[in-house]
Each structure stands twice: as C-alpha cells, then as structure tokens.
Amino acid sequence: MSGHARRRLHVLKFGGTSVGTAERIAWVARRSAASARHERTIVVVSAMAGTTNLLLKSAQAAATRDRNWCEAVKEIRRRHTEAASSLLSVGEQPDFSKHLEAALEIFESLCQGFEMVGEATPRGLDRIASIGEVISAELLAATLRGRGVQAVAVDATKLIVTDNRFGDANVLPEPTLTRLRQRLLPLVRRGVLPVVTGFRGATRDGVPTTLGRGSSDYTATLIGSMLAADEVTIWTDVDGVMTADPRLVPGARVIPRLTFGEAIELAFFGAKVIHWKAIVPVMESGTPLRVRNSFRPATRGTLIVPGGAGRSAVAAVTAVPRVQLVTVSADRSLGPVELATRVLGWLDSTGVHPLLLLQSSAENSLAFALTHEEARTLPGLAQQLSSRHGRDGLVLHSSEEVGLVTAIGSHIRHPTGVGARMFSALARRRISVLAVATGPSGQGVALAVPPKSLVAAVRAIHREFRL
Ligand code: ADP
Numbered sequence: 001m002s003g004h005a006r007r008r009l010h011v012l013k014f015g016g017t018s019v020g021t022a023e024r025i026a027w028v029a030r031r032s033a034a035s036a037r038h039e040r041t042i043v044v045v046s047a048m049a050g051t052t053n054l055l056l057k058s059a060q061a062a063a064t065r066d067r068n069w070c071e072a073v074k075e076i077r078r079r080h081t082e083a084a085s086s087l088l089s090v091g092e093q094p095d096f097s098k099h100l101e102a103a104l105e106i107f108e109s110l111c112q113g114f115e116m117v118g119e120a121t122p123r124g125l126d127r128i129a130s131i132g133e134v135i136s137a138e139l140l141a142a143t144l145r146g147r148g149v150q151a152v153a154v155d156a157t158k159l160i161v162t163d164n165r166f167g168d169a170n171v172l173p174e175p176t177l178t179r180l181r182q183r184l185l186p187l188v189r190r191g192v193l194p195v196v197t198g199f200r201g202a203t204r205d206g207v208p209t210t211l212g213r214g215s216s217d218y219t220a221t222l223i224g225s226m227l228a229a230d231e232v233t234i235w236t237d238v239d240g241v242m243t244a245d246p247r248l249v250p251g252a253r254v255i256p257r258l259t260f261g262e263a264i265e266l267a268f269f270g271a272k273v274i275h276w277k278a279i280v281p282v283m284e285s286g287t288p289l290r291v292r293n294s295f296r297p298a299t300r301g302t303l304i305v306p307g308g309a310g311r312s313a314v315a316a317v318t319a320v321p322r323v324q325l326v327t328v329s330a331d332r333s334l335g336p337v338e339l340a341t342r343v344l345g346w347l348d349s350t351g352v353h354p355l356l357l358l359q360s361s362a363e364n365s366l367a368f369a370l371t372h373e374e375a376r377t378l379p380g381l382a383q384q385l386s387s388r389h390g391r392d393g394l395v396l397h398s399s400e401e402v403g404l405v406t407a408i409g410s411h412i413r414h415p416t417g418v419g420a421r422m423f424s425a426l427a428r429r430r431i432s433v434l435a436v437a438t439g440p441s442g443q444g445v446a447l448a449v450p451p452k453s454l455v456a457a458v459r460a461i462h463r464e465f466r467l
C-alpha cells in the first residue's frame, strides 16, 4: 500500500442526554477533538435533553391560546446561556447568544402565529421542532473552537433534502448525496470538524422538515453511509443495545454484537436506543455501526454488522406501549385479496407505518397495529374507513389499545418451541395474548397483550430465555 493511505472517516452522533449539561458538552468536545486528531471526523448532535419535547408541547399549546410558550422561551434561553457561560469565554459568548436569540425569535414568531390562527400547522411545527439542534450544534462548535479545534456548525437543512411529509419526512437520496459531497466533504478534507444538526432536513425549496422523533441517529448513519465512512458511533446514555430496555428490565445485559437484521427488528419494535430508520442506510452500505455509552466510555458497547451472529434463538425482547390494534372486516362479497387491497390502499394514502398487519381469510378480516402517535394522526378512524369504504362492504370491527412485546433473534425460526415458550411464560402469569405476528424472515415474534400487562410480559419473556 502507498504511504498515502486514506485517513479513516468516522461519524459520531451524540444524543440529548449526552449533551444535556455543560459538563457533558465539555466531554463531547474532548471526545470529538480526540477523534479529529487521528481520523477525519463528522459530529452529529441532538438538542439538549428535554428541549424538543418542550418546544413541541408549548408550540402545540399556543394554538389553544395557552401562553406557556413564553415560559419555554425563558427556560430554553436560561439552560443554554447557563451552559454557554461555563463552556465559552466571555469574548466567545456574544456570538453564541446571537445564534440562540435568532433561533428563539423563530420560535416566538411561530407561536404568536399559532395563537392568532388557533392552529399549529405541521409545517410550522417542523420549523420549530429542531431549533434545539441548531442551538446545540452552535454551542458545541463554539466550545470546540474555544479549545483550538477548527470546528463549524452545519445546519442539516443545507444538506439533507426531503419531501414535504412534515414530522416524518422521507430523504431524497440523490440531491442529498450531491450536497453532502459538495458541502460537507470539502470541510472534512480541509481538516475542519463539522458539527451537524441531527433530526432536520429541508425540502428542495428550503422549507425545514424533520425526519421523525429520535431521528438524529438517522442523520448520522445517512451521512456515514453516503460518504462511505469507516464507522458510525451512536453515543447515548446506556451501555449499548441491551437484551431489553433497562428501564423495564433491571437485569438487562448489553449485546456485544448484533446483525443489521436483528437491529432493525429491535428498533422497529420499540428499542428506542436506536431509530429504526438509522439502520437502513448502513445496512445497504455495510458500514459498521457502534452504540456506546457517553457516561461510561470505558465500556465497549454494541457493534452492529452484517451477517449472522451465530447465537441462540432469542437475542432481545422489546416493548411498544400504547399500540392501537385496528380490525377491519368485510362481507363475503369481497375476497381476501380485495379486502387487503382496499385497506392497504387507504393506509398508504394516510402515510402511516403500521407496526404489523394480520389477515385472516377465513374471517375475511384484516388487522393492523399503529403506535399511539400515529393513530392520533388519523382522527375519526372509524368514520374515515366507513365513509370511504362503507358501501364496499368494509366494516371497522374493533379498535383497541394493546401493548406489543416482541422476541427478536436472527435464528428465531430454527429452534422449535420459541413461540410455545413465549406463550407458556405469559400463561403462567395469566397474561392473555390478543394477537400474534411473525414476519416471513422469521427474525421476530410479536405478541399483543393488554396494556397493563406489558411490563410483566417483557420481564417474563426476558426471564424465560435467560437473557
Ligand atoms: P439518545 O438521547 O442518546 O438518542 P434515547 O433516549 O433516544 O437516547 O435512547 C436511549 C434509551 O433507549 C435508553 O435510555 C433506554 O431506556 C432505551 N432503550 C429501549 N430499549 C433499549 C434496549 N433494548 N437497549 C438499550 N436501551 C434501550
């Protein structure tokens, strides 16, 4: 090999709790600077913990003439100014304050608008939602410059091009790739450390969008795979991807190695530690993805890579609370394929992502499960179904809230008895199973249980498979 071997490219993403205080931001700055010394580095940041929720909650309330947003402005200003005063020198603070005030001004004027018209539009909410990322990227970049690192905050609305599905926008790969190559790569090549805002993108016309709640992970993996990075590291607040959410199962353990297939299943079915969309680009490019704890950097975390992991059947158990299980049935004038075509066509027009779909040809019914948040975007579900399809013989049979517990593993299909063991573990605790689903690739078995039994169900299955 020549002496000019290409330097490694590493994308580091820091989540909300990892930049939640001045102390944590100082650590992130040290870690990013250390990385940039020996490899080309791109940093992606989330908003300081709690900021996104506060912004969205108060903006939505503004539409009901609730003036709490004024308090939110003060709170966001206070938290960031406090952090800046301990991270930046007196001379560096005014420049950061300018960025902070510009972001708060957007928030204020949109809230005033929502108040006036009595409505918070999805487009307006998206403009507000990722303001926290703009502020935290400016703060981290300023902190790095104060420590002698050539760093610059980069607003992802200039990089990531999306459609206009506000709140959960889809990335347009071609223009995004062009912009990443033209605007981000040259910075890195010049030895500048870019600090990119997670979570946000913009339409071709520059209207800000967001990629879905928790999607800063996706920003990082998208950039990593499009720029052929050698690795993407997600720095978070737990030791890695674990056998269950440690908040639900105190005995949960870190999984040292996972396949992309397992990871996507885990993320899709509730493991919030990584956004499911984030797995898609690295799965395509084969870029190794690491999940590590920024509070315990000495631990190794989880490495997610292609291929089989060669472990026993079940790797992890996940939970999705508050899932709406909707069953639609039809009279016999409609065949099962027609029933599915109509329901899927309608679902497609609404743009939701059902967690699962179940069909019974014998009953001539079809069920789909939506997260509580997605179900909320379909007000008057029954009305919509019957008004569009009622005369075609479709009936909304039931719509009930359930919890979804899923056992995940790449070899789940091979050993016999995984499903039986799950059922008996639940039966012993008198937990009823309301629906069952398993995908054709056989990497997960999902059971719908009564919402109040969800935590007990997760613990029972975790224990059953000795995870
Ligand atoms: P960040 O702000 O860093 O993006 P998140 O709060 O989005 O962090 O994700 C980390 C959280 O995910 C953890 O605190 C943990 O409670 C939750 N979590 C859910 N399922 C899992 C799992 N299987 N492994 C690890 N963490 C999980």
Ligand code: ASP
Residues within 6 Å of the ligand: 015, 016, 046, 047, 052, 053, 132, 198, 199, 212, 213, 214, 215, 216, 217
């Ligand atoms: N701050 C955003 C959210 O809370 C994005 C992220 O943290 O990934 O959804």
Ligand code: MG
Residues within 6 Å of the ligand: 015, 214, 217, 272, 273, 274, 275
């Ligand atoms: Mg997250």
